[in-house]
Amino acid sequence: MAFSLDCEELKAYQPNRFPFLMIDVVTEVEPGKYAKGYKNLTNNEWYFPMHFPGAPNMPGALQLEALAQMLTVAITTQEGLKGKVTHALEHTVRFRKEVRPGDQLVIEATINSWRRGVCVGRGVGYTNGEVACEAKMMITIPDILEQYLPK
Amino acid sequence: MDNNQKYDAAFMTVFEINADQLNDELKYQSITTWDSVGHMALMAELEGIFDIMLEMDDVVDFGSYATGKTTLEKYGVRF
Numbered sequence: 001m002a003f004s005l006d007c008e009e010l011k012a013y014q015p016n017r018f019p020f021l022m023i024d025v026v027t028e029v030e031p032g033k034y035a036k037g038y039k040n041l042t043n044n045e046w047y048f049p050m051h052f053p054g055a056p057n058m059p060g061a062l063q064l065e066a067l068a069q070m071l072t073v074a075i076t077t078q079e080g081l082k083g084k085v086t087h088a089l090e091h092t093v094r095f096r097k098e099v100r101p102g103d104q105l106v107i108e109a110t111i112n113s114w115r116r117g118v119c120v121g122r123g124v125g126y127t128n129g130e131v132a133c134e135a136k137m138m139i140t141i142p143d144i145l146e147q148y149l150p151k
Numbered sequence: 152m153d154n155n156q157k158y159d160a161a162f163m164t165v166f167e168i169n170a171d172q173l174n175d176e177l178k179y180q181s182i183t184t185w186d187s188v189g190h191m192a193l194m195a196e197l198e199g200i201f202d203i204m205l206e207m208d209d210v211v212d213f214g215s216y217a218t219g220k221t222t223l224e225k226y227g228v229r230f
């Protein structure tokens with residue numbers, strides 16, 4: 001059953017904090033399947049003054065991080081995984097437009113497979129109804145993955 | 152393609168190696184591509200090829216090219 005997480009509730013499902021928390025709200029999550037939400041961007045974001053002076057643009061690495069954090073919520077809202085730390089294994093990302101102050105980065109992340117502590121999924125970020133970035137992602141919960149590795 | 156050839160093909164595909172690297176020295180973490188992610192990819196590849204579902208203990212025990220066949224034989228794969 002899907003539910004939502006506000007700005008404080010979502011912290012229970014992924015460990016990033018300021019200045020590295022890249023999602024504001026989870027509007028809808030169905031554990032083990034998908035998570036949707038957004039990040040509102042203002043001129044007060046810490047990275048805009050230096051990336052770049054006179055031409056602020058959310059760094060691509062942080063756009064990817066936002067997608068990965070939303071996918072993490074889809075993973076860790078499953079039973080028994082609350083509070084687990086995730087690590088990135090492999091991401092392939094495509095950036096399609098700049099993400100600027102005043103934009104709302106709407107994020108949709110979908111789990112394609114979750115097995116043996118490894119998630120393969122996809123994330124898409126939209127601004128003003130257009131795709132800004134999209135990524136294929138592989139994320140793991142190391143605690144679980146390590147249980148399946150040869151000793 | 153017989154089961155030996157399918158088995159070899161799985162290793163070569165997942166780890167991007169040649170047939171001459173398929174020997175008793177090929178073990179988990181003996182090559183860069185057989186890391187944790189590579190291990191899970193190999194398990195998934197073999198499960199798909201042989202239409203089996205490996206138990207957790209067998210995924211852990213699957214530590215080398217040589218011993219892997221013994222593991223698969225538990226699931227009815229004949230070499």
